[in-house]
Amino acid sequence: MGKETGGTERCDNVHPLVRIIAGRLILGLFSLLAVSVIIFAALEMLPGDFARSILGQSATPEAVAAIRHDLGLDRPAVIRYVEWLSGVLQGDFGTSLSGRGVEGGRSVAGLVLPRLGNTFLLALLAVAIAFPIAFLLGLTAAMNRGRRIDRLINSVALAFVAMPEFLIGYLLIYWLAVRAGLLPPLASVGPDTPPGERLMRMILPAVTLSLTVAAHILRMTRASLSELFERPWMEALQLKGIPMAIAVRRHALPNAAGTIANIFAFNIAWLITGVVVTERVFVYPGIGQLMVDAVASRDVPVVQACALIFATVYIGLNLLADIIAVASNPRLLHPR
Amino acid sequence: MTERTHIRPAGAGRASPVQVAAATVMWLYVLAALLAPLIAPYGEAEIVGEAFAPWSAQHWLGTDQLGRDFLSRLLYGLRNSLMLAVTTTLLSFLVGGLAGLLAATGGRVTDTVLSRLVDVVMALPALIFALMLLTVFGTGGVQLVLVIGLLDATRVFRIARALAMREAAMDYVEAARLRGESLVRIMIVEILPNVKAPLLAEMGMRFSFVFLTVATLSFLGLGLQPPAADLGSMVRENATLITYGDFTPLIPAALIALLAMAVNFLIDGWLEEEVAPHEG
Numbered sequence: 001m002g003k004e005t006g007g008t009e010r011c012d013n014v015h016p017l018v019r020i021i022a023g024r025l026i027l028g029l030f031s032l033l034a035v036s037v038i039i040f041a042a043l044e045m046l047p048g049d050f051a052r053s054i055l056g057q058s059a060t061p062e063a064v065a066a067i068r069h070d071l072g073l074d075r076p077a078v079i080r081y082v083e084w085l086s087g088v089l090q091g092d093f094g095t096s097l098s099g100r101g102v103e104g105g106r107s108v109a110g111l112v113l114p115r116l117g118n119t120f121l122l123a124l125l126a127v128a129i130a131f132p133i134a135f136l137l138g139l140t141a142a143m144n145r146g147r148r149i150d151r152l153i154n155s156v157a158l159a160f161v162a163m164p165e166f167l168i169g170y171l172l173i174y175w176l177a178v179r180a181g182l183l184p185p186l187a188s189v190g191p192d193t194p195p196g197e198r199l200m201r202m203i204l205p206a207v208t209l210s211l212t213v214a215a216h217i218l219r220m221t222r223a224s225l226s227e228l229f230e231r232p233w234m235e236a237l238q239l240k241g242i243p244m245a246i247a248v249r250r251h252a253l254p255n256a257a258g259t260i261a262n263i264f265a266f267n268i269a270w271l272i273t274g275v276v277v278t279e280r281v282f283v284y285p286g287i288g289q290l291m292v293d294a295v296a297s298r299d300v301p302v303v304q305a306c307a308l309i310f311a312t313v314y315i316g317l318n319l320l321a322d323i324i325a326v327a328s329n330p331r332l333l334h335p336r
Numbered sequence: 337m338t339e340r341t342h343i344r345p346a347g348a349g350r351a352s353p354v355q356v357a358a359a360t361v362m363w364l365y366v367l368a369a370l371l372a373p374l375i376a377p378y379g380e381a382e383i384v385g386e387a388f389a390p391w392s393a394q395h396w397l398g399t400d401q402l403g404r405d406f407l408s409r410l411l412y413g414l415r416n417s418l419m420l421a422v423t424t425t426l427l428s429f430l431v432g433g434l435a436g437l438l439a440a441t442g443g444r445v446t447d448t449v450l451s452r453l454v455d456v457v458m459a460l461p462a463l464i465f466a467l468m469l470l471t472v473f474g475t476g477g478v479q480l481v482l483v484i485g486l487l488d489a490t491r492v493f494r495i496a497r498a499l500a501m502r503e504a505a506m507d508y509v510e511a512a513r514l515r516g517e518s519l520v521r522i523m524i525v526e527i528l529p530n531v532k533a534p535l536l537a538e539m540g541m542r543f544s545f546v547f548l549t550v551a552t553l554s555f556l557g558l559g560l561q562p563p564a565a566d567l568g569s570m571v572r573e574n575a576t577l578i579t580y581g582d583f584t585p586l587i588p589a590a591l592i593a594l595l596a597m598a599v600n601f602l603i604d605g606w607l608e609e610e611v612a613p614h615e616g
Contacts, residue, residue, distance in 0.1 A: 164555070164592055164593065167590065277552055
């Protein structure tokens, strides 16, 4: 019975964890929808017409009207949004504006999709390098708070945080590729690049990206773990005579899963920024590079598609971290 | 970015050697930026020789991809980049700070509207949002300042609002309200002086972030219009030299990092020594 306890008893057959996660998923879906509206609306504000910018200033009014009609710009924004979104859900991101008029423009999906895999591979590689290193160094710093090793680690991280990605990237190119000749300086991979060669070319961009991201993760790990280590129950363990290493491994870290998931979530924005710059430095064919080119040429459909992809990844990974944080809360795993 | 959980009893008021060095670096930058037109040997866009000339007595750092004096461009670039970052930071604090104070004091409806607006902007990574807005408004210095300034204002808003909320709940604000002071007066005369110190520390952090963002967008080719020089675009324009083993294009990049580093170390030390004990 126990109706008075409320909350958890309302639908007994569903584990509270499932309900919370379902709630988060729905919320995530809503924010994704909201973001798609922002992306569409922001790029609809484009002053002047793309029709005119495609045809040039000397275009006749009839030609401009024809292109406007062709692009659907003469119809209400709400209808165009719904059409755009339903197209996106079916994998159709519209037609790129560049090269339009010559052969009718290229499909945005055709431009974006091959590059998407490249970008994911680069980001994944960078995270795989950055996260363990940053976490271990952050942990070391937090366990030795205030000592020389902590100050050293923190200073190095602080220095790396201040370095723009392109400085790190070009420094690595200068030292490792040009001076030492160990690795290829650019990462221009194509569909027929052999896997071994591809990996060789990806080492420098992946290291560049992981260095910046690692510095940010490290600083946050250090801050939140040392806060954790100063909790009263950690002090109690130390007073009991339990060595710090064991107290951290057995007691503190199992409690830190949610914190670590949040640190990861906080740094996704750095990862995305880093991807855009790193791809530029190494001429790596990913969507960051594509998006920057599209911004420079004001190719709105491509910018929309790239922004939506980055936003989806951003919201999706934040959601994942959120769910991990919720799921690792023992109070929810063992409901009374 | 927010990392100020630690309270450490340190020798308050005594500047460490690192902080002295950082402050010196900052003053040198300000000096170089102010005096750039006087000390630069050539003009900002003046073509003085052939492209990519090596270092020489006439051109200490050689020439760039169009045959302009690299050192002169570096000095003007420093001046332009610094000016962009300072203007952007001031804009973001003016907008974000006032909006934050207003949200904390102006009643629930104002707060809800402003907070939701900020949530919307923060639902996307700042760089992606900036790229979208630059597509809409085109590239250029003014656009860059407006876009980054307004995006960054959302971060300032959050902090200013949180700080001011704490103050707004205090008796002296209530007393001011009962005295019939106007909203503007409560915001500026009553609350602002009490949240100034943490806001200034945040300003340093934001400046360093804005400076890097401006440099990054310039590097991506979305900054000042040519022929104006800025540190980020100088790296991009001359990057080919690096593959020939010439590190000259790394100098503007290193100058960006050095200033950001100086600001970070200065603020980091200040936060651990000055601000933290008062919060404890």
